[in-house]
Every structure is written in C-alpha cells, then in structure tokens.
Amino acid sequence: MTQEVRTRIAPSPTGDPHVGTAYMSLFDKAYAHHRGGKFILRIEDTDQERYNPTSVGEIIKALDWLGLTPDEGPGIGGDYGPYVQSERLHLYQEHAQRLIEIGAAYRCFCTRERLDRMRAEQAARKEPPHYDRTCLRLSPDEVEGNLAEGMPFTVRLQTPDEGTTGFNDMVRGEITFENRVLDDPILLKSDGFPVYHLAVVVDDHYMKISHVVRGEEWISSTPIHVLLYKAFGWETPAFAHMPLMRNQDRSKISKRKNNTSMKWYREQGFLPEAMINFLALMGWSMPDGEEIFGYEAVEREFSFNRVTTSGPVFDLVKLTSINGKYIRMLSDDELYNRLLPYLPENIDQERVRQVAPVIKDRLTRLGEFMELTAYLFGPPPPYEASLLVPRKGTPAAALAALARLHTLLEELPQPWTHEQWEAAMRALAADLGMKAGDLFMVLRVAVTGSTVSPPLFESLEILGKEETLRRVAEAEARLGEAG
C-alpha cells in the first residue's frame, strides 16, 4: 500500500489572514483530496515578536469561508497534534540536542552584536554574508565552560563544504545547490524556540506530511531541509514550489500594494466561490480550458503538471469580473440570502427581496448593493434641478413634461405595473414632441436623483404609486424654484 497523501498549510499567525495562505491552501487541499488524502493546518507561531493571538481564529474562519476547511488542525482535531508549534517546543529542543550529539549541529555562543559586526565587515570587504564558524572551532572544554557560565547559545546546522544538495520539484523539476554556498543556519534560537527550518522538518516528519506544497520563496532554503531530513535519517517528502502571487510591479504580493487580507474580500462582498475560481486561475488552468469552475473541478482535475512557473500578477479587475459572473449565476433567493450580511440593521427585507433581481446584473460585489439602490430604501440623493432638463430641452419643457407625467401616473389604473404605462408614456412623449428616452430620463432623475440607475419601470413598481408621485411633485417644485 502506498503512503497516504498528506499536505499542510503552515501560516504564521502574525496578522490578518493572508490571501497567499488561501491560495496555497486551495492547491494543498485539492491535491490531497484528489489523491484521497488529508489537508492539515499547522500554526507556525515560533516568532514571538510577531505573534498575534487573534490571528489563528481568523485564519480558520477565512479557510472555512472559502470551503477550504482543513481535515486536521488546531480546534479541528487529528491524530498528529498538537498542531501549534509553541506547544511542541520540547520536540524541537530534543531534536536539536540529537543533532548536536551526532555531530550534525553545534552550539553557537556568538552574540547578535558580534554577528552584526561580522556581517558589516564582510559587507565592507564585499564578501557575501556568512557565519564564520567561530563556534564550530570551540574545544569541548570551552563549550563546557560557556555552558557552565550559563552563556546563552543557539544551535547551528553544520552544512557540508563540498558536494551538492538537490531535490526534485514537482513543478520545476530538478533543482541543485552547491553545498559550499550554504551558510550554517541557526536551528534553535537562544530563547529555546526553533527557527522555521528545524520546526518545519520535525513537524512535517511527525505529521507524516508526504507533499510539501509551498511558495517559491522557499526554494532557496530547501537544501537545508533536505540536509536535516538526511541528518535525522528520515525520508524526504516530495516538494512542490508554487509561483508567488505578485503586485502590479511584479514584486511579491504585499499589503502595501494590494489588499492581502481575506477579511477585506469578504467584507467587500466577493463570493467565496468567485475567490476560489480566481485563485485557481493564477498559476493553474483546467485541462479543457474552462475558465469558470468551482472547487470540485479543481480537486477533480488538479495536477502539478499544469502549474505555471512564473508569478502571476494579482488582478483585482479580473476578480471583480469573475465575481459579477458568479452573482449573476445566483438565483434570486440565493442572492437575497447572500445579501443579508451586507445590509444595514433595520432595512426593509421584503423590499430587498424585490430589489435583488432588478439589481443582479449590475452588482459586481455584494457590498455594492446599498450604494446602487439607496433611492429605493429612502429619499433620492439631492440633485441639481438642471439634471431634470434633457440636453436639447428647456426647463419649461421639462416642467411641462413632469406635470403631464404626474397626471398620467395618477390616472393610471391599478394594478400599478409598468406594462400598463409604458405605452401611455411613449404616447405622451410623442404628444410632447419629445423622444421617449428623454421623457424617461426626466422621470428617472425625478425618481432616482441620477441619470444612471437600475431600470426605471421596475423602480417605480417597487416604490409604489404614492411615493413615485411624491418624487415627481418634488421634482416639479425643484424645477419651479430654479426656473
């Protein structure tokens, strides 16, 4: 029997849930599940200085929202916990100790100050920065002495001086590094916390991670990880380095140049399924070229062979376009339900139900609903009387048109539905010597306060006869004052 496929996402809880975390999770989960395996969440909170306690919950919430809920993780359960690194400290310490014992790692008593000075000198000499191995040359007695004095120390991996270390990347093929360019990395910090390199290898091993799927930024440190697996005598997992999402200037996506918080996308009213579709299109494509597809399709079709190697620019315009498509695919009832979290507390929900189908084609984000339809829930925004006057018309003519419109609307029979009045209004326009479109525009401005609006007739129906007439009367007054 082959080994179970297990992938993981390992975010550090340092702030808002990052869109890059969602991006990686999508492929992690899709691949694992495609192979009948498991997707694991592990929290990498070994950097105490950047730790943010609310972040873990936010990350889980964001993944849930997208439908990327992990199979194992903190608060979720699983047989390989704990899934938070700060609860596994003893493990890293034991393993660092083991590396020292077998001669693969050594204690380093150098202070930050000395290291800073050393690097400054190297830079001055135009040498690449690297640890000078002062502490590797310490005699056993010196080490014992330092320990006895209680000097703080870090643990460094001793990297080989010769040969190469490589690995086969599932998206990029063979990648090899000269061992001599490898610096002796710190594995355990002086506060007893591990550095990423140690923690990730120990955890991935004990959590039985079979495929390490992560960002391209990790390629350079993979040889260290490979060396660690070797030192421990463990089997190395498969690696897949995904392309990095980019800002418009092609630098690694950042919150200065993009909205990187998943919370933001949710608040704006991007649909999770649109988000998934968009993310899946970055660096991956469906075999049949389909561009609108859901998570199930990604899971069914996913393969690292179809992952692109160059970093895609994150394009909010395209996301918005996809989001609009998904909104239009919603039934009226679904749209109504999805809209609810984006509405003010005391809104008239029945009216929302009426408005939803009318606005559907015009919505690009759920959060846009109120700004597009405010005039249907309250008075129209203030507008200049001149807006009521058609381009080639006069204020007097507009006023006359409004008066006729007023009477017409008043006299129209119930039920108050537009099929009845459209013909009558067109006739009125002809009678007034106006283009129907111009007459409709006068009414539109009177009712919506704008020359750009959702459909006029449906708007009148929703507002009802009384409110419509009120607005027409007000427009007449406004024009009267102005003229």
Added chain:
RNA sequence: GGCGCAUUCGUCUAGAGGCCUAGGACACCUCCCUCUCAAGGAGGAGAUCAGGGGUUCGAAUCCCCUAUGCGCUACCA
C-alpha cells in the same frame, strides 16, 4: 555581490518539435439589443513567443549564452 527560480497579447493563460499566418479570458474599441447604466450577443485591435546563438528537414516548444524580473541571502516565516 552570491545563489536560485523565472521570461507567450496591458493582465491571467493555452501551447509538452510540424495541427501556431500562436487559441481563450479580463481590460480596451466598434456595432447590435435597449428607458440610463449594466447584463447579453456579434466583431475589432492587441504577442516578430525577452534577445542572440545553436540542434533539427522543421522550434514558442530542446541546448547554450546574454539581458531583465523576482526570491533567498535574520536568533522572520
């Protein structure tokens, strides 16, 4: 600076030696539909496949060099 990864329309991509006078999507333009705006439909413009050398009967696809971009180069991840 060193090392690594990358390079097809503005952007996301298709493309695994002949099907490519390079296809699709977003954005853009035109037209149709139309009460405005959208949505929808039909068209259009847009890439000498980074550049240069090879290999081959034939290269966007394979190899080499150069350029450019990005990443790493922390007791961050």
